[in-house]
Structures are given as C-alpha cells and as structure tokens.
Amino acid sequence: MQVKEIHLTYRRPDEFHLYPIGDIHGGTKHCAEKMLARKIKQIQEDKLALWIDMGDSCEFITPHDPRWDSGGISDWLHEDNIATDQINWYCNMVSPIKDKCLGKIEGNHEVAIRLHNHDNVQRNICEKLGITDLGYSCFIKFVFTRGKTGTEYKCVGFFTHGAGGAITAGAKLIRLQRLMDNFEADIVASGHIHDIITYTKPYLILNNANEIKQRVKVGAMTGCWFKTYTQNVPASYGERKNFPPVAIGCPRFVIIPDKNILKVEG
Numbered sequence: 001m002q003v004k005e006i007h008l009t010y011r012r013p014d015e016f017h018l019y020p021i022g023d024i025h026g027g028t029k030h031c032a033e034k035m036l037a038r039k040i041k042q043i044q045e046d047k048l049a050l051w052i053d054m055g056d057s058c059e060f061i062t063p064h065d066p067r068w069d070s071g072g073i074s075d076w077l078h079e080d081n082i083a084t085d086q087i088n089w090y091c092n093m094v095s096p097i098k099d100k101c102l103g104k105i106e107g108n109h110e111v112a113i114r115l116h117n118h119d120n121v122q123r124n125i126c127e128k129l130g131i132t133d134l135g136y137s138c139f140i141k142f143v144f145t146r147g148k149t150g151t152e153y154k155c156v157g158f159f160t161h162g163a164g165g166a167i168t169a170g171a172k173l174i175r176l177q178r179l180m181d182n183f184e185a186d187i188v189a190s191g192h193i194h195d196i197i198t199y200t201k202p203y204l205i206l207n208n209a210n211e212i213k214q215r216v217k218v219g220a221m222t223g224c225w226f227k228t229y230t231q232n233v234p235a236s237y238g239e240r241k242n243f244p245p246v247a248i249g250c251p252r253f254v255i256i257p258d259k260n261i262l263k264v265e266g
Contacts, residue, residue: 002138004103010144010153010257017046018253020159022054022105022191023224026093027061027077027086029233032225032248036093039249043097050100052134054191054222055107055161058086060121062113071234083119091128102140103132107161107191111136136161139185144257153257158185162192162221167243172197172221180219186262187253188219194228194238196247197221198264218264220251 008016021039025031043049061067062082070079077085094101103126110122126133134140137160144153160179166172172193180188180201201217228238228245251266 002133002135003141004132004134004138005141005143006102007143007145010146012146012258014048014257016048016050016144016255016257018102018157018187018255019043019049019051019250020054020189020191020220020222020253021051021225021250022107022161022222023056023194023226024058024090025056025109025224025226026058026090027074027082028059028226028236029072029074030227030230030236031074032227033093035248036225040094040097043100049097050102051097052102052140052159052189053094053104053131054159054189055105055136056109056191057090057104057107057125058109058121060086060109060113060119062117065112065116067237069234072236083113083117083121083124087121087124087128091125094129098129098131101129101131103134103138104129105134105138105159105161105191106136108163134159139183142255144255146258151258153260155186155255155262156184157187157189158183159189160191162190164192166193169195169197173199176219176221177201180217186215186217187264188217189222189253190220191222191224193221194224194226194246195221196223196249196251196266198251198266200264216262218253218262220253220264220266223247223250223266225249
C-alpha cells in the first residue's frame with residue numbers, strides 16, 4: 001500500500017473534479033475506445049480536473065493464458081508484441097491529460113502479466129508517462145490552500161483496484177459500503193466490479209468547540225470501458241457467463257474546498 005500527499009491552491013469559487021478511470025482493458029475489441037477518448041477530452045478541457053488510473057488499463061493477456069481469444073484482440077495489436085503495443089496505445093491515449101494524473105493503481109491484469117510473464121507493465125507505464133506508481137491500493141491526502149490567506153481544507157482518499165465478483169447491484173453496493181467502513185477516508189473508490197455504483201454516507205463528529213457537526217463520506221465503484229456485449233465480436237467472458245450489461249464510463253468526485261463540500265456524481 002502506498003501513501004501520497006497532494007498540495008493544491010484554490011480560489012473561493014473553485015470546484016475540483018476528480019475522475020477515477022479504470023478497467024479500460026485496452027487491446028480488446030470490447031474496449032469502448034471512442035467513449036474513452038471523449039472522456040479524456042472532457043478532462044483535458046476541465047481546468048480543475050484531476051484523475052487517477054484505477055488499474056486494468058489494458059488486457060495484458062498472452063496466448064499462454066486460458067483467457068486468450070485471438071478473435072477478440074484489437075486490430076492494432078500484434079500477437080508477438082502484446083505488452084509493448086498495449087503500453088504504447090494506453091500512453092498515447094492518456095498523454096494529453098498525464099499532467100493531471102495523481103498516479104496509477106495496479107490492477108489484477110497488470111499483476112498477472114508481471115507474475116506469469118515477468119513483464120512489469122505497471123512500472124513501465126508509470127515511467128513512460130512520468131506518473132506515480134500507487135500500488136494496488138493507496139491513501140492520498142489532499143491539502144487545498146486558498147491564496148494569500150493560507151486557509152486550508154484537507155481530505156483523504158482511499159483508492160484500490162478492488163476484488164471479488166459481485167453481480168447484483170445490491171452486492172456491489174454492500175462491497176462498497178464495507179470498504180467505506182474499513183478505511184478512514186473521506187473519498188473511497190474501487191474498481192474491478194465493472195459498474196458505476198455511488199454512495200454517500202453521513203456521519204456525526206464532535207469538533208474542537210464541542211459542537212456536533214455532520215460530515216459525509218463519498219464512495220464509488222468506478223465503472224469500466226469494457227462492453228459486456230459487443231456485436232459481431234466473439235463473446236467476452238461476461239457474455240459467456242450471462243453477466244448483465246454495465247455502465248460504460250466513470251463517476252466524478254466533486255470537491256469544493258471553500259465550502260467543505262464533497263460530492264460524488266455518476
């Protein structure tokens with residue numbers, strides 16, 4: 001597990017937007033490349049946007065893997081250059097927004113190719129883009145400072161690629177709620193489940209003036225860019241298991257430092 005601290009300056013009306021982008025699975029014909037490109041353009045044009053890679057950036061599946069399906073690989077992918085082609089594709093895709101990236105979470109697909117093919121794609125991507133390797137899970141402390149006044153607003157985020165195979169909306173929500181209960185963080189985000197599920201949890205605190213105040217935790221399952229069902233393409237593993245279609249895209253966390261406001265949208 002990794003820890004990172006981010007320092008940002010703000011003006012009174014500023015509203016920061018944090019986009020957790022994960023489970024892209026580049027290298028497969030089931031990847032919604034055009035939709036991802038539109039989201040990247042949105043982040044590029046959002047002056048106060050931040051984003052974090054939530055893992056499984058590409059498939060990183062080789063012909064020796066039982067999950068391999070040559071009929072489902074992208075047209076630009078060469079079977080004798082799998083890791084490098086996918087790294088190059090991903091880095092080219094996100095390069096316009098690399099300066100807004102908080103770092104990259106390692107997903108189970110990155111872990112699998114590292115363990116079984118001795119290819120550290122996680123490290124290679126981070127070095128190529130010049131971004132922070134955040135491991136499989138991390139805490140990030142956000143420190144927002146307003147102009148010359150020095151007024152500070154702080155919040156903590158917990159980010160993980162996630163695990164498990166929840167299928168129903170209720171099971172996915174319960175998994176998210178458990179994560180929010182287990183980690184002391186204001187923002188909690190998890191990938192892997194391939195769906196967008198959001199939750200806001202109010203709770204009470206006693207401040208230094210012995211006043212009871214309400215605060216919130218905000219959490220999200222961070223979606224995906226992998227289509228369960230794709231026309232005229234060999235069935236994905238999700239189609240073969242009759243998984244339900246999922247929301248393509250990602251949620252958005254909204255941070256308004258001057259008003260101590262946290263929200264999640266998606």
